[in-house]
Amino acid sequence: MTRPRPTTTLWRPTGPWELELVRELGWRAWPPRLPEQPIFYPVLNEDYAIRIARDWNVRQDGAGFVTRFEVDAEFARRYPVRQAGGETILELWVPAEELAEFNAHLVGRIEVVHEFR
DSSP: OOOOOOEEEEEEEEOHHHHHHHHHTTTSOOOOOOTTOOEEOOBSOHHHHHHHIIIIIHHHHSOEEEEEEEEEHHHHTTSOEEEOSSTTOEEEOEEGGGHHHHHHTEEEEEEEEEEEO
């Protein structure tokens, strides 16, 4: 019997527009980045994702969501972890042109775990 490959749990603070695109993709992929978005950056800490969704997305878009998803751990190691502030403010930086390949390594579905309005 083969064992499932290890995964890494990531979170993504998301506004309503991006969340609708994820829904249209069957909760299995992230939509392509816009030209002004060269990096897709899921975060490694749920609390950080909550702060962005609650404090930034709500102010900007009227609602904020925290999504959780799994990615193949071995594949995820190819992307640098960036510290975007304090010790726990960690992001995984995925170049926009590699997002389709990143999506191919998602395991399971993207799920909404928090909602703020």
